[in-house]
Amino acid sequence: MMGMTEAHVRFLNVTKRLGATLAVDRVSLDVPEGSFTTLLGPSGCGKTTTLRMVAGFYHPDAGEIYVRDVPVTDIPAHRRNTAMVFQEYALFPHMTVAENVGYGLRMRRVESAQARRRIGGVLELVGLVGQESKFPHQLSGGQQQRVALARALVVEPEVLLLDEPLSNLDAKLRVRVRTEIRSLQQTLGKTTIYVTHDQEEALSISDRIAVMNQGRVVQVGTPQEIYYRPADRFVADFVGLANFAPVQVVAPGRVRLDEVILPVESAVKPGPALLVVRPETMSLAASFPTAPGLPALRGRVKTVAFLGGLARYWVEAVGKEWIVDHAAPGEQLLRGEVYLTLAPERMHVLYEREVTHDGEGQA
Amino acid sequence: MLGLFVLYPAFRVLVYPALQDYLEIPRSLRWMQAARNSLVMMVISTLTATLAGLIFAFAVTRPDVPGRRFFRSIAVLPIFAPPFMVAFAYILMFGRQGLITKTVLGLDANIFGWHGLWLVQTVAFFPLAMLIIVGVLEGINPSMEHAARNLGADEWAVVRTVSLALARPGIAGAALVVAISVLADFGNAVVIAGGFPLLATEAWFRMEGLADLKGAALVVAMLIVPTVCLFLLERYWVSRRVYTTVTGRGSRVERPPTHPVLKWGTFLFCCLMSVMIGLVYFGVVAGSLTAVWGRDWTVSLAHWRLAMDRIPTLLASVKIGAMAGVITGVVGVAVAFLTSRRLPLRQVLDFLAVLPGALPGVFVGVGFVLAFNRPPLELVGTPWILALALAFWHLPMGYQAAVATLKQVERSIEEAATNLGASGLRVLWDIYVPLLRRAFLGAFTVSFIRSVTNVSIVVFLVTPGNIVATFAILNMIGNGIWGGAAALTTMLLLITFASVGVAQAVVGRTLRSMPMG
Numbered sequence: 011m012m013g014m015t016e017a018h019v020r021f022l023n024v025t026k027r028l029g030a031t032l033a034v035d036r037v038s039l040d041v042p043e044g045s046f047t048t049l050l051g052p053s054g055c056g057k058t059t060t061l062r063m064v065a066g067f068y069h070p071d072a073g074e075i076y077v078r079d080v081p082v083t084d085i086p087a088h089r090r091n092t093a094m095v096f097q098e099y100a101l102f103p104h105m106t107v108a109e110n111v112g113y114g115l116r117m118r119r120v121e122s123a124q125a126r127r128r129i130g131g132v133l134e135l136v137g138l139v140g141q142e143s144k145f146p147h148q149l150s151g152g153q154q155q156r157v158a159l160a161r162a163l164v165v166e167p168e169v170l171l172l173d174e175p176l177s178n179l180d181a182k183l184r185v186r187v188r189t190e191i192r193s194l195q196q197t198l199g200k201t202t203i204y205v206t207h208d209q210e211e212a213l214s215i216s217d218r219i220a221v222m223n224q225g226r227v228v229q230v231g232t233p234q235e236i237y238y239r240p241a242d243r244f245v246a247d248f249v250g251l252a253n254f255a256p257v258q259v260v261a262p263g264r265v266r267l268d269e270v271i272l273p274v275e276s277a278v279k280p281g282p283a284l285l286v287v288r289p290e291t292m293s294l295a296a297s298f299p300t301a302p303g304l305p306a307l308r309g310r311v312k313t314v315a316f317l318g319g320l321a322r323y324w325v326e327a328v329g330k331e332w333i334v335d336h337a338a339p340g341e342q343l344l345r346g347e348v349y350l351t352l353a354p355e356r357m358h359v360l361y362e363r364e365v366t367h368d369g370e371g372q373a
Numbered sequence: 374m375l376g377l378f379v380l381y382p383a384f385r386v387l388v389y390p391a392l393q394d395y396l397e398i399p400r401s402l403r404w405m406q407a408a409r410n411s412l413v414m415m416v417i418s419t420l421t422a423t424l425a426g427l428i429f430a431f432a433v434t435r436p437d438v439p440g441r442r443f444f445r446s447i448a449v450l451p452i453f454a455p456p457f458m459v460a461f462a463y464i465l466m467f468g469r470q471g472l473i474t475k476t477v478l479g480l481d482a483n484i485f486g487w488h489g490l491w492l493v494q495t496v497a498f499f500p501l502a503m504l505i506i507v508g509v510l511e512g513i514n515p516s517m518e519h520a521a522r523n524l525g526a527d528e529w530a531v532v533r534t535v536s537l538a539l540a541r542p543g544i545a546g547a548a549l550v551v552a553i554s555v556l557a558d559f560g561n562a563v564v565i566a567g568g569f570p571l572l573a574t575e576a577w578f579r580m581e582g583l584a585d586l587k588g589a590a591l592v593v594a595m596l597i598v599p600t601v602c603l604f605l606l607e608r609y610w611v612s613r614r615v616y617t618t619v620t621g622r623g624s625r626v627e628r629p630p631t632h633p634v635l636k637w638g639t640f641l642f643c644c645l646m647s648v649m650i651g652l653v654y655f656g657v658v659a660g661s662l663t664a665v666w667g668r669d670w671t672v673s674l675a676h677w678r679l680a681m682d683r684i685p686t687l688l689a690s691v692k693i694g695a696m697a698g699v700i701t702g703v704v705g706v707a708v709a710f711l712t713s714r715r716l717p718l719r720q721v722l723d724f725l726a727v728l729p730g731a732l733p734g735v736f737v738g739v740g741f742v743l744a745f746n747r748p749p750l751e752l753v754g755t756p757w758i759l760a761l762a763l764a765f766w767h768l769p770m771g772y773q774a775a776v777a778t779l780k781q782v783e784r785s786i787e788e789a790a791t792n793l794g795a796s797g798l799r800v801l802w803d804i805y806v807p808l809l810r811r812a813f814l815g816a817f818t819v820s821f822i823r824s825v826t827n828v829s830i831v832v833f834l835v836t837p838g839n840i841v842a843t844f845a846i847l848n849m850i851g852n853g854i855w856g857g858a859a860a861l862t863t864m865l866l867l868i869t870f871a872s873v874g875v876a877q878a879v880v881g882r883t884l885r886s887m888p889m890g
Contacts, residue, residue, distance in 0.1 A: 065523050067629065087522040087629065088530075094523045100516035104538050113534070114524035165524060 018043040018201040024073035033059040035225035048204045050212040051222035057205045093162035094171035101146040108142040114165035132164040170202045209249045246286045253287040268328040273354040284360040289335040291356035295349045306349040375725040378765040382740030389590040407570040418494035419552040426502025432639035434510040435631045444643045448500045455826035456560030459497040462656030470667025485567030493561045502547040509543030515628045528632035549607040557733030559829035572596040576735045593736040604731030660859030676856030690842040693759045694825035700764035701820035702813040705771030713779045730769035734829025737766045754836045763824040771816025778812035818876035822869045
C-alpha cells in the first residue's frame with residue numbers, strides 16, 4: 011500500500027443509496043496531496059454524489075472518508091473546509107461580487123480589514139478586479155464562473171471541489187477556462203477533486219482520473235494510462251474513440267485476428283481476448299506498405315470526414331468496420347482500396363471478465 | 374366597457390363630494406379617529422399576518438418538516454370562506470358566550486373591539502401572505518443553501534443570510550398585499566369591531582343609518598388614498614426587486630436539513646395556526662347544530678329549518694354569482710387576449726384590468742350606487758348592478774388567470790401550427806380555444822366563489838327585491854340569530870366547496886396556480 015501517507019483525501023468502501031438506487035457502491039480511492047483528481051463518468055454514475063459526500067451534503071451509508079487521516083463523515087458541512095464550485099455556480103443574487111466572495115470569510119468571522127485584503131487578492135488572481143460592486147446578474151457567464159471560483163478559493167480550503175464547473179459555458183470559453191483553472195491549481199498546489207462527464211476535459215486537465223460507472227470506480231490512473239491501457243471495454247469506449255476486435259492470443263506477443271497474425275506487445279496470456287485499437291494509432295496507405303515485419307490489413311474506404319487537422323476514415327477490413335484517424339491529411343483524401351497498419355506497441359488487449367483497479371493493465 | 378364599469382364609478386365617488394366637503398374632513402373627530410384606527414389596524418394586522426405567513430411558508434417549503442402537505446392545504450381554506458366567517462366563528466369560540474372562553478375556561482371575555490379584530494384579521498389574511506412567500510421561497514435554488522453551508526454557514530446563518538435575505542422583496546410584497554386587504558376588510562370589521570370606528574365600516578353606517586351618500590363617498594375616498602399607494606408600491610416597486618434565478622438549469626437537489634429547533638418550532642406554530650383555522654369551520658358548523666349557543670349544548674336541527682326559509686337568498690346568490698362569473702370570464706379572457714397581442718393601448722388596458730384589485734369593496738359599492746342610480750343607466754334595484762359590480766371587482770383575478778394561461782402559448786407553437794398547414798382560423802380553433810376555455814373556467818370559478826361570499830359590495834347594492842345570502846347572514850348575526858346564521862353560512866360553504874370541486878375536476882391542476890387573493 012504505497013502512497014498511504016500521501017493521500018490527502020481517502021475514500022474507504024464508501025457506499026450511498028439515494029432512494030432505490032445504489033448511487034455510490036463501495037468506492038475506495040486515494041486523492042494524493044496537491045493533485046488534480048477527476049471523477050469521470052456518464053450521468054448517473056455516482057461521481058457528483060461522491061463529490062457531495064466530501065462536502066458533507068450527503069452522509070455515506072457505509073464506509074468512511076478521511077481528510078488527512080481524519081474521518082470526516084460526521085462533521086457537518088459548514089465545519090468542513092472543502093469549498094465547492096457548483097455546476098450552476100449558486101452565486102447569491104442579492105449580494106455583490108465582493109459580498110459573494112467574502113461570504114465564507116464572514117462565516118469564519120475573519121476581521122474585516124484582513125477579509126478585504128483577501129477578497130482583493132483572490133479577485134486579482136481570477137482577473138475580476140474592478141467588478142467588486144457588481145451583482146451576479148450583471149456579469150457574463152464566464153465572469154460568474156470566476157466569482158464562484160474566487161468564492162471557493164478565498165477561504166483557503168483544505169480541498170477544492172469542482173462540480174462540472176464548465177458545463178454552463180460555451181465550447182470555446184470552456185477550453186480557455188479549463189486551462190486557467192488548471193494553471194491556477196498548479197500555482198496554488200491545491201488538492202482538487204473535479205467532476206465531469208466530458209472525457210476530453212478530464213484528459214486535458216487531470217493528474218489522475220478515476221473513471222466511474224454505475225456507482226463503482228472502474229479504473230484509476232493517469233490520463234495516459236486511462237487512454238492507452240483502459241481496464242475494460244466500458245473505459246475504452248467511454249474515454250476517446252476505440253476500435254474493438256475479438257482476437258485469439260496464440261502466443262505471448264502474438265494474436266490472431268481473422269486469418270492474420272498480428273504482433274501485439276501487451277498480449278501475454280493465450281486465449282480469447284478483445285483487441286482495443288485507438289483510431290490515431292493506425293496508419294493508412296494507398297498501396298501495400300514496404301516496412302518490414304508489420305502485416306497490413308487490406309480494406310476499403312466506406313466514408314471519410316475531413317475535420318481540418320485530421321481526416322477520419324471508416325474502413326472496412328477483415329469483415330469489420332474500423333475508424334482510422336489520419337493526421338495532417340492534406341488536400342488529397344484516400345478512396346477505394348487501402349492498407350491498414352497497426353502499431354504493435356499501441357494496441358491493447360482486454361481479457362474477458364477481467365477488471366483491474368490498479369490502472370496498470372495486464373502488462 | 375372597462376371605462377364605464379371601472380373608471381366611471383371611481384370618478385363619481387371622487388367628485389360627488391364638493392371640495393368644501395373634503396376640506397371639512399380634518400375637523401370631523403369621528404372620521405379622523407376612523408382613519409387613524411384603520412391605519413393602526415393595517416399596521417398591526419399586517420405585521421402579524423405577514424409574520425405568521427412567513428413562518429408557515431418557511432415550514433411548508435422545508436422538505437423535512439412533518440405534515441407540510443397537510444399544513445399547506447389547510448392554510449388555504451380561509452381563502453374560500455366568506456369574509457366575515459373568521460370573525461363570526463371566533464365570536465362563537467372566544468366571545469362572551471364562547472365555547473372556549475366561557476364553557477371551557479369559565480372566563481367572561483369580550484372579543485368585540487380592536488384586539489378581536491386583530492386576531493381575526495391575522496388568521497384571515499395570513500394565508501394570503503403565505504401563498505406569496507411560498508412562491509418566493511420555492512424559487513430559491515437549493516444549491517444556494519448548499520453553497521452557504523459549504524462556505525461555513527450553520528443552519529441558522531443559512532436561513533438568515535440566504536433564504537430570508539433572498540425572500541425579502543417577496544415578503545415586502547406579501548405585506549403590501551395583506552395591508553391592502555386589511556384596510557379594505559369590511560366583513561370581519563362589521564361583525565367584530567363593535568364600537569371601534571373604521572373607514573370601511575364607517576362608509577356603510579353613513580349610508581345605512583343616515584342615508585348620507587356624500588358622507589359615504591367621502592369616507593371611501595379617504596380609504597382609497599393609502600390603498601392605491603400600497604397597490605402602486607407593490608406593483609411597480611417591489612415586484613421589480615424580486616430576485617430571479619441567476620443562471621439557467623439547476624439540478625433539482627434537495628434542500629439541506631433544517632435546524633431541529635427551527636424545524637420543530639415552526640412545526641408547532643403550524644399546528645397552532647391549523648387549530649385556529651379548524652376552529653373557524655368547527656365553530657360555524659357546531660353553531661348551526663347547537664340548540665342555544667353558550668347555554669344549551671344539545672344537538673338541534675331547528676336552525677337548519679330556519680335557514681331553509683332563506684333558501685331563496687341562496688338561490689339569488691348563486692344566480693348573481695353565476696352572472697358575475699360569466700362576465701368576469703368573458704371580459705377577463707377577452708382583455709387578456711388583447712393585451713397578449715401588440716396593440717397600441719395594451720399598457721392602458723392592462724392597467725385598467727388590474728386596477729380594481731386596488732379598490733376596496735366598499736369603494737366599488739359606493740361607486741356603483743353613485744354611478745348607476747340615475748339615467749342614462751339606472752341599474753339600482755336590479756340584480757345586474759350586483760353582478761356587474763362583483764364581476765368587475767374580480768376582473769383582475771380572472772384577467773391574471775387568463776394571462777397566465779395564454780403565456781403558455783409560445784409564439785412558436787402558433788408558428789408551428791401555421792407551418793404545418795393550419796389557417797388563421799384553424800389556429801384560433803385548435804390552439805387558443807382549448808386554452809381559453811380553461812382560462813375562462815378558472816376566471817369564472819374565482820369570480821363566482823368570491824361573488825357568492827362577498828359582503829363589502831353587496832351591502833351597498835342589495836335592495837329588498839334581491840337579497841343575497843351573505844346579506845341575510847349579516848343581518849342574522851346583527852340580530853343575534855347565531856344558529857340560523859351559522860346554518861346559512863354552512864350552506865354557503867357547501868356551495869363554494871362544491872364549485873371548487875367541480876372546477877378542479879374540470880380544469881384539473883390549473884386552479885392551483887391561480888391568484889386567489
